[in-house]
Amino acid sequence: MNPAEIRLRARFVVGPDAVHTDATLVIRQGRVATLRPPEPGDTDLGEVALAPGLINAHSHAFQRALRGRTEHLRAARPDEDFWSWRELMYRTANALDPDDVEAVSRMAFLEMALGGVTTVGEFHYLHHAPDGTPYADANELAHRVIRAARAVGLRVALLRVLYHRAGPDRPAEPLQRRFVDPDVDTALGRVEALAEAWRDDAAVSVGLAPHSVRAVPRAWLEAVARAAGERVVHLHACEQRAELAQCAAEHGLSPVALIDACGLLGPRTTLVHATHLDGDALARVERARPTVAACPGTERNLGDGFLPAAALLARRVPVALGSDGQADIDLFNEMRLVEYHERLRAERRNVLAASHGAWWPAPADGRLEVADLLWPMATAHGARSLGLPVGALTPGAPADLIALDLRHPRLAATTARTLRADLAFSAAPDCVRATWVAGRPVIVDGRHPAGDATIDAFLRVMRRLDA
Amino acid sequence: MNPAEIRLRARFVVGPDAVHTDATLVIRQGRVATLRPPEPGDTDLGEVALAPGLINAHSHAFQRALRGRTEHLRAARPDEDFWSWRELMYRTANALDPDDVEAVSRMAFLEMALGGVTTVGEFHYLHHAPDGTPYADANELAHRVIRAARAVGLRVALLRVLYHRAGPDRPAEPLQRRFVDPDVDTALGRVEALAEAWRDDAAVSVGLAPHSVRAVPRAWLEAVARAAGERVVHLHACEQRAELAQCAAEHGLSPVALIDACGLLGPRTTLVHATHLDGDALARVERARPTVAACPGTERNLGDGFLPAAALLARRVPVALGSDGQADIDLFNEMRLVEYHERLRAERRNVLAASHGAWWPAPADGRLEVADLLWPMATAHGARSLGLPVGALTPGAPADLIALDLRHPRLAATTARTLRADLAFSAAPDCVRATWVAGRPVIVDGRHPAGDATIDAFLRVMRRLDA
DSSP states (O other), rough: OOOTEEEEEEEEOOOSSEEEEEEEEEEOOOOOOOOOOTTTTTTEEOOOEEEEEEEEEEEEEGGGGGGSOEEEETTTBBBOOOOHHHHHHHHHHHOHHHHHHHHHHHHHHHHHHHEEEEEEEEEEOOEEEETSOOOOTTHHHEEEEEHHHHHOOOOEEEEEEEEEEEEETTEOOGGGGGOOOOOOOHHHHHHHHHHHHHHTTTTEEEEEEEOOOOSHHHHHHHHHHOTTTTEEEEEEEEHHHHHHHHHHHHHHHHHHHHHHTTOOOTTEEEEEOOOSSHHHHHHHHHHOEEEEEHHHHHHHHHHHOOOHHHHHTTTTEEEEEEEESSSSHHHHHHHHHHHHHHHHHHHHHHHHHOOOOOOOOOTSSSEEEHHHHHHHHTHHHHHHHHOOSSSOOOOOOOOOOEETTTTTTTTTTTTTHHHHHHHTTEEEEEEGGEEEEETEEETTTTTTTTHHHHHHHHHHHHHHHHH | OOOOOEEEEEEEOSSSSEEEEEEEEEEEEEEEEEEOOOOOTTTEEEEEEEEEEEEEEEEEGGGGGGGSSSSEEEEBTTTTTHHHHHHHHHHHHHHOOHHHHHHHHHHHHHHHTTTTEEEEEEEEEEHHHHHHHOOOSHHHHHHHHHHHHHTTOOOEEEEEEEEEEEEEEEOOGGGGGGGSSHHHHHHHHHHHHHHTTTTTTTTTTEEEOOOTTTTTTTHHHHHHHHHOOOOOEEEEEESSSHHHHHHHHHHHHHHHHHHHTOOOOTTTTTEEESSSOHHHHHHHHHHOEEEEEHHHHHHHHHTTOOOHHHHHHHOOOOEEEOOTOSOOOOOEEEEEHHHHHHHHHHHHHHHHHOOOOOSSOOOTTTTEEEHHHHHHHHHHHHHHHHHHOOOOOOSSSSSSSSEEEEESSSTTTOOOHHHHHHHHHHHGGGGEEEEETTTEEEEETTTOHHHHHHHHHHHHHHHHHHO
């Protein structure tokens, strides 16, 4: 037996085409080789389903330090909203030194890994010392975050943020100094240096993330469009209504129209949130087909509003998912929220299946699973968003996969036919028994080998912050 | 040491007044005796938080058999909604024999127990053979469900349903025959016989559940009001808009006004769902103070609409929670959905804290935790709904409690101050390490002793149903 070959037999395998029953996934040199009927000598994983690893397309890892610390009403702020939350978030962001950033990030990535995430897109905007001075290596904190992800074992796309200002004609505020680069060329140079430093790790990639149309001027967006090349570009867009009004006042355009006018709206671009889209913005995304990275768990937490999911699916716009603010790190939950938030508004069931337009072929048995629209959000569309060849168990793809426990009470009695619905509507992180990234085990028997040490380091940081 | 005394020391104890740090809960004869500082000889549970057991105020246990089997669009039904779901649910309900009902119910109760539920309110409407003939004991299926709950170890309030008709002037349909009693006196007699049969088990109680204003005529509601005495009364109310129109046409009243006119709206009554309440209905519940049993996880799944949670809390109406359709059995999640669905609509944060009226005293530090409004929904208000002296670790109360793992990644770095927010917004069933009902262990080290056998029995039923 070739030690570089792994043969995993499972009760179900979620293949790129269908759910296969009693099949073996063969992995060679860290890549998916083939999916075939079982043979003697295969490693029998028993009552599990193998599936592609989940892809968390939008994370701010350090925000794990905020969990449980913003869910209250302060007497001085009876109108708590996104902006009052942001003030608390900035205070936490400014309290973390490089070791803290690494420790808190490891904690967030550990929780992702335990919940079946194999790739994270880290939208990283903490760059400098609290007074705005760059560290000796201007990419110090980006390196720390990447190291945290790699220590846990995740594949990571570091979406390096470009940030310049508090808003139109408003320089960065004191609590935003850690995010800011002096000019776009300096920022782009730092991105290139970061990519160069990690060139030899195939599990690390670097993307460009002009923070939002609020935080960078038009010239920066245009410069990013010129410089991007093969890099993916991520931007926060249309999360809050105030941003739309501000963009209209500055540019006479909606954020999506501005991004389009700058040459940045295309299939390698991801619009994060895209909560408030008017008819013109919907028409533009239908034409240009960026990915939308929705974070419905965070969008509900922050009171952003509803993702226009049915409208996006009807226009064939790929939706990816992110855990964003980390109040709850659960990509299974994010999937179902996309459908559920539409059901709440429409007062109907299986809304996305009825809104899917002509993208998906009608199934032969007339039975269209909503889950078939949700599952790519947590896998293939996340991969598209990050520009990575993962997200499906296709021959040649990196062997990033997860094993789900079919004896878990949430999944007990699932079948080849109901597995997809059960994963989308009823699974949870603790259904994950094992994960692999590039064929290497990350989670084994529901545990991470460095789990305890990671939690202990996180506790030390949090005790100091809370003191 | 008295063997009837158990002394559990924990890092945190969620007491009726506050979260206590490093405290010991003393249990005697199955009841909470006292909460005191630790002493030598106490059983140290380590890094856990002890809290009252969760109360699931509205369950249809057999609907666990539907999971994953309704989340698709059928070609013949592009307009899937509550009513098309109900058709699928009726088919499952009619496919189960008494052994099946018991096995499926055990599975649902096992999952509840693993997720920290110690008491379930089972809204039970499956009574007779599929052709409508009563079993030799007319309470056969109610006994089966109670036995399932007791075998798992849960405290159970069997809310025995009274059902008569498909709607105004429409006799029960063929698939409703299992639910129907011939007349209200017969139905009430069966309830009394059921209560009598379980009189010696202190963990079993029986309530009255006229199904809805659709399924019983006015005279039945009036008869229930006369007969109820100390029994709690539960009714589905205002879940679907069609029900409101039908009730207005038949009675010239909203469902809540009709229930009020029949003398049934009071503090021992629970309105299940209460999704669509007009101003008059809100005024009536403010005055009469029934409990509202919300099931936001199911209400979103069925496309019912939004619970008017902020309006209810502003009127001091206690809200309890239920897992209802069992797509997802997670009382922690149900808690947060109540707040999150309001945030989505209001586009603000911490909405319930700002809507709570004068019920809760303003905290001295000006910091009102939303969680302090959500936690009673999963505990004390559930107890009120079911008429049981549980839901808080008060001296003299039955020792129904749970231990939550503070080393779980979801809860890591929680503090006495943030615990409540973390439980409401970030906890999940797998945070539950242990549970006790009346001082007896049910879940030990995250496992139930009969877990595997329960899953195996459930699998046998489901394989037959799916065949």
